[in-house]
Amino acid sequence: MKNISVVLPLAVIGFFLSLSASWAQELEGDVESGRKLYSAYSCYACHGYTGETARVRLNPLLFTLPDFIDYLRDPPEMPGGFGMGFSMPAYAGPDVSEQDLADVYAYIRSLPSTSLDLEDIPLLNEE
Amino acid sequence: MSKGKQRQPVSRDNNAVDRRNFLKGAAVGAAALATKPPVVDAQQSDNPRPSALPPSQAELTSIVGPSTKQAGYHFVENPTSDFMVDVIKSLNLDYITTNPGSSFDGLHESLINYGGNKSPELLTCLHEESAVAMAHGYAKIEGKPMMALLHGTVGLMHGSMAIYNAYADRVPVYIMAANHYDPAGGVNAYHSAQDLGALVRDFVKWDDETLSVGRFAQSAVRAYKIGMTPPMGPTLVVIDHKMQGEPIDGKSMPRVPRLTMAAPPQGDANAVREAARMLVEAESPLISAQRYARTPEGIDLLVELAELLQTPVTGSERVNFPWRHPLYGRGGFGYEPDVILALEVNDMYNQARAAQRTGARTISISSVDLFHGSNIHDYGRYAEVDLSIAADAQATLPALIEEVRLLLTDGRRRELKARGEIIAAEHALDHEQNRIDAAYGWNATPVSLARLCAELWGQVKHDDWSLVSWQNFISQWPGRLWNVEKHYHYIGGQGAAGIGYNAPASVGAALANKKHGRLSINIQTDGDLNYAPGVLWTAVHHKIPLLTVMHNNRAYHAEVMFVQRQCAERKRGSDRAHIGTTLRDPNINYAKMAETYGMYGEGPIEDPNDLGPALQRALAHVRAGEPALVDVVTQPR
Numbered sequence: 001m002k003n004i005s006v007v008l009p010l011a012v013i014g015f016f017l018s019l020s021a022s023w024a025q026e027l028e029g030d031v032e033s034g035r036k037l038y039s040a041y042s043c044y045a046c047h048g049y050t051g052e053t054a055r056v057r058l059n060p061l062l063f064t065l066p067d068f069i070d071y072l073r074d075p076p077e078m079p080g081g082f083g084m085g086f087s088m089p090a091y092a093g094p095d096v097s098e099q100d101l102a103d104v105y106a107y108i109r110s111l112p113s114t115s116l117d118l119e120d121i122p123l124l125n126e127e
Numbered sequence: 128m129s130k131g132k133q134r135q136p137v138s139r140d141n142n143a144v145d146r147r148n149f150l151k152g153a154a155v156g157a158a159a160l161a162t163k164p165p166v167v168d169a170q171q172s173d174n175p176r177p178s179a180l181p182p183s184q185a186e187l188t189s190i191v192g193p194s195t196k197q198a199g200y201h202f203v204e205n206p207t208s209d210f211m212v213d214v215i216k217s218l219n220l221d222y223i224t225t226n227p228g229s230s231f232d233g234l235h236e237s238l239i240n241y242g243g244n245k246s247p248e249l250l251t252c253l254h255e256e257s258a259v260a261m262a263h264g265y266a267k268i269e270g271k272p273m274m275a276l277l278h279g280t281v282g283l284m285h286g287s288m289a290i291y292n293a294y295a296d297r298v299p300v301y302i303m304a305a306n307h308y309d310p311a312g313g314v315n316a317y318h319s320a321q322d323l324g325a326l327v328r329d330f331v332k333w334d335d336e337t338l339s340v341g342r343f344a345q346s347a348v349r350a351y352k353i354g355m356t357p358p359m360g361p362t363l364v365v366i367d368h369k370m371q372g373e374p375i376d377g378k379s380m381p382r383v384p385r386l387t388m389a390a391p392p393q394g395d396a397n398a399v400r401e402a403a404r405m406l407v408e409a410e411s412p413l414i415s416a417q418r419y420a421r422t423p424e425g426i427d428l429l430v431e432l433a434e435l436l437q438t439p440v441t442g443s444e445r446v447n448f449p450w451r452h453p454l455y456g457r458g459g460f461g462y463e464p465d466v467i468l469a470l471e472v473n474d475m476y477n478q479a480r481a482a483q484r485t486g487a488r489t490i491s492i493s494s495v496d497l498f499h500g501s502n503i504h505d506y507g508r509y510a511e512v513d514l515s516i517a518a519d520a521q522a523t524l525p526a527l528i529e530e531v532r533l534l535l536t537d538g539r540r541r542e543l544k545a546r547g548e549i550i551a552a553e554h555a556l557d558h559e560q561n562r563i564d565a566a567y568g569w570n571a572t573p574v575s576l577a578r579l580c581a582e583l584w585g586q587v588k589h590d591d592w593s594l595v596s597w598q599n600f601i602s603q604w605p606g607r608l609w610n611v612e613k614h615y616h617y618i619g620g621q622g623a624a625g626i627g628y629n630a631p632a633s634v635g636a637a638l639a640n641k642k643h644g645r646l647s648i649n650i651q652t653d654g655d656l657n658y659a660p661g662v663l664w665t666a667v668h669h670k671i672p673l674l675t676v677m678h679n680n681r682a683y684h685a686e687v688m689f690v691q692r693q694c695a696e697r698k699r700g701s702d703r704a705h706i707g708t709t710l711r712d713p714n715i716n717y718a719k720m721a722e723t724y725g726m727y728g729e730g731p732i733e734d735p736n737d738l739g740p741a742l743q744r745a746l747a748h749v750r751a752g753e754p755a756l757v758d759v760v761t762q763p764r
Contacts (some may be wrong), residue, residue: 040702042691045684045763052568053575053762054602085688086764089695096701114571121569123581124562124608 027065027099029106037104041096046086050114056088061108069101207340208237208371210380214347217383220247220274220301222265222638224258226285227251228278230305230318233371235276247274250638250669253661255282257631259289259361261662262300264595264632266293267445267618268639270422272301272354279306279318280326287327288625293361294330295505296622297418297471297495299354300361302331303347308338308367315368323365329502332360338367341381348384356389357421357494357519391421393526394492394518402490402514403530405466406436407539411546413457413464414440415478416447416520419471423614425521429470432528435535437547439554442472443603445619449612451558459553466490470520474507488513492520492527505623561607573760574735576678580604582738583648583676586746590646595636596629597621600652600685601678602764615645626683627658630675634666637673637754646749649675651756653710653717654683664724666754674749675756676742677717679731680763682709687763717758730758 038044043051043058051059063071075088091101118124211234215223227235238249252258255277262273277283283304293300310319320326324334333353337343343366350362394402406412414433419442420426429448433440439458440448447470448455458464467482469475469491482489489512496517499506516523535543565577580601588610597620598605611617618636621628630651637647656677666673682705691704705711714731721728727748729741738759745755 037702040705042687042704045682045687045691045704048568048571048575048762048764049573050568050571053571053577054764057567085685085692087692089692089701090698091695091701093694093698093701095699114569115567116569118563118566121566121581123585124565126585 027102029065029102029104029109031103031106031110033100034103034105034107034110037100038107041091041104042089043104043108046088050111051108052113052115055086058108059111059113061105063105065102065105068105069098072101072104203372203374205374205376206233206237206371207373207375208233209241210340210375211343211347211366211371212237212242214344214383215274216242216246218301218348218351218386220272221269222250223247223274223276224250224252224261224635225276226253226255226258226278226282228282228305228318229315230279230282230307230368231276231303231366231371233368234303234305234366237371250665252631252665254659255285256289256627257634257659257662257665259286259293259300259302260628260631261635261638261665263289263293263296263298263622263628264618264635264637265639266298266300266635267296267632268593268595268615268636272299272351273635274301274303277302277304279304280320280323281318283323283326287330288627289631290327290361290363291330291503292622292625292628294332294500294503294622295473296619297358297360297473298622299359301351301354302361302363303366304363305366305368305371306336307369309369324363327363329500330361331363332358332498334363334365336365338370340370340375340379343370344381344384348386351386352388357391357522358498359421360498391519391522392494392497392517394516394523396526398514398516399523399526400530402468402492402516403527403534405488405490405514406438406468407531407534409464409466411458411462411464412436412438412466412468413462414438414468414470415472416440416442416470417444417472418619419447419520420445420614421519421521425524426612426614428521428524428528432524432531434547435528435531437543437550438468439550442470443598443606443617446611446614446617450606451610451612453551453554454547456550456554456557458550459556462550462553463487469493469512470524471495473505475510475512476508479510479512483511490514490516492516492518492523494519565604565608568762570735571762572735573680573733573762574738575762576601576604576764577608578735579650579676579678579738579759579761580608582735582742583650584609586739586742587646587648591644592616593636593640593645593647594618594650595633595640595647595673596649596651598650600764601650605650615640615643626652626655629655631659631662633675634662634671634673634754637666638669638671641671646746647673649673650678651675652684653677653679653681653715656717656720657710657715660720661724663721663726663754663756667725670752671754672749672752673754674742674745675721675754676745677730677756677758678761679715679717679758680761681711681714682763684708684763717756721756721758727753727755728758729756731760732758733760 046054047058048054072091075090078087258275262275265273277286306323307315307319310316335346337346346364350364354362433454439454439456441457465487467489471493473495475491479489491512568575569578593615594605594617633649640647686708687704690708694701694704718728718730732738732741741757745757748755
């Protein structure tokens with residue numbers, strides 16, 4: 001009995017996970033809509049306008065789309081975060097659709113890098 | 128707020144009122160003029176004769192008594208406020224920040240004429256919050272207070288937020304507030320209070336109301352002494368308007384009391400010995416310093432202690448320890464402190480809690496244990512520390528160093544040396560990581576804060592520079608890239624996290640730096656500047672050299688993040704956190720704002736490649752002795 005009660009919920013969760021993943025795989029993100037949502041959802045506020053300038057970098061984005069959606073729906077709880085409001089909010093409300101998140105994903109993936117190698121920046125190499 | 132000069136000689140005032148009543152009566156009764164002969168008698172002095180013509184001198188005399196002309200202009204010789212200036216001068220204050228007010232017009236006149244507007248010199252401020260915050264920044268550079276002179280209820284209320292910041296930051300600010308103790312005459316009633324100090328009593332270290340000149344002399348000196356005795360803080364002397372104008376002769380004039388400063392309290396010898404034993408025996412001690420170093424010697428003492436113990440030193444609230452020192456930091460990856468020495472850490476709750484979980488022990492040396500207000504909870508939750516020493520940490524360090532020396536054997540010194548080498552290697556790795564992180568988004572538009580700070584550093588590092596602004600809204604980039612080692616390299620932030628501090632405190636700090644020939648730099652958040660931008664004018668007017676570089680992220684950015692998280696928790700409206708938090712539509716043009724106040728301004732700069740040349744142009748103005756501003760549109764953090 002004990003085993004079943006543990007295994008059953010896991011199987012249920014697994015079913016929904018694979019379900020959301022299979023839906024997500026078929027979503028086609030719209031970069032222009034994603035650009036607006038990246039701003040409206042305040043992603044820029046914590047990850048920078050190019051996804052590179054804050055402590056947690058999104059550019060380059062290494063997540064698959066299904067993993068990305070899962071992460072945003074239910075990010076790890078981080079009590080207090082890095083201080084002064086800096087912790088990852090969930091985007092789990094009915095106002096945020098999978099399509100919206102796919103759009104944000106497409107936008108982040110479209111962002112060029114504005115980073116340089118340390119060696120190529122004289123200002124950071126002189127004492 | 129009325130700036131009207133209310134004070135007038137009593138005899139003139141009374142006559143003026145009577146004459147006004149007379150003329151009013153005259154107008155109302157004009158129609159009766161033809162029928163009633165002019166008769167002047169005693170009864171009619173209360174019920175003026177109706178006439179459209181001005182009364183004759185004889186008529187006036189019979190109605191209101193002897194003419195004001197005969198009394199003459201009210202001249203005052205030896206006003207009490209001259210003596211007040213003598214007392215103020217004895218305190219060796221260089222400046223007084225003020226926004227003028229009728230309640231201290233007498234003292235104002237004495238300061239500029241009798242006192243020659245020198246030591247102290249008046250600085251014109253456009254808001255009392257600016258006046259107090261300027262004094263706050265000034266004290267952190269100069270190590271002594273500046274006076275902020277405030278006007279009645281209204282000026283004190285305007286200044287109260289800044290007083291609270293100074294209180295929480297344990298910084299001495301000398302406040303004098305003038306009261307119209309007698310609420311006579313229209314607007315004075317609004318500026319008068321029975322107990323003016325009550326308005327801010329919860330967050331000054333001490334205050335007094337001085338209704339006699341003798342009391343003023345004593346309290347003015349006492350306020351300085353109390354403010355400068357650790358734990359330091361703002362103090363308030365309330366003065367009466369009327370007293371300033373009363374003549375004072377040699378006989379009634381008290382002596383100017385001699386100022387004797389109190390030696391700061393040292394920790395109990397036995398407790399200090401116990402602390403030394405815990406630190407020497409510890410495997411991985413950590414020193415955590417917050418508002419510790421009161422003077423540059425405090426930094427030297429802490430270096431001595433840390434090097435003896437080969438212990439990492441953390442804390443960036445102000446410069447307690449050189450930030451490029453190999454022992455600066457938390458000891459690196461995997462360093463789990465077993466003994467924590469906290470120096471003037473205001474709120475020990477979190478550190479004590481964390482220590483309890485890991486079995487570490489905590490020692491606190493803090494003067495804050497010697498003084499607590501009741502209403503404000505700035506001391507945080509009750510902290511269960513293992514050894515608590517109520518004393519000034521800097522004054523206690525020489526004794527602690529001595530005890531540590533006595534306990535250190537050669538063998539122990541060798542062990543500690545090995546520990547220090549590991550900590551130093553970790554420190555070097557941290558420094559390297561900071562440079563790597565700074566390269567991310569280097570060419571981003573808007574400008575990354577790492578880039579902004581690196582560009583600035585490149586241009587000022589050969590100057591005797593002083594960062595006079597708070598670095599926590601800019602991801603601590605100056606601390607991560609600049610060589611911060613002297614007390615004036617960084618002076619921390621608001622104290623009570625009250626926004627509106629940064630712009631005026633920077634101007635005050637820059638004023639203190641001016642006489643030392645230092646280059647003052649303010650990385651200024653946009654939200655903060657908009658509280659009272661008039662301080663830009665004060666900087667121009669008083670020729671205070673200061674480079675202001677806007678960190679213009681067009682928002683109260685921390686609140687964007689807080690509100691976004693609330694939307695997340697409630698699962699609704701995830702696209703609405705900008706409402707009430709952002710400063711767009713229209714964007715504010717800070718270069719034009721600077722120009723409006725007479726300051727050199729450039730920007731807005733969005734392309735990082737434009738930044739270096741703009742900084743160079745602005746710095747040319749600052750090096751020539753004036754303030755300048757560069758507006759940089761930035762990444763949020």
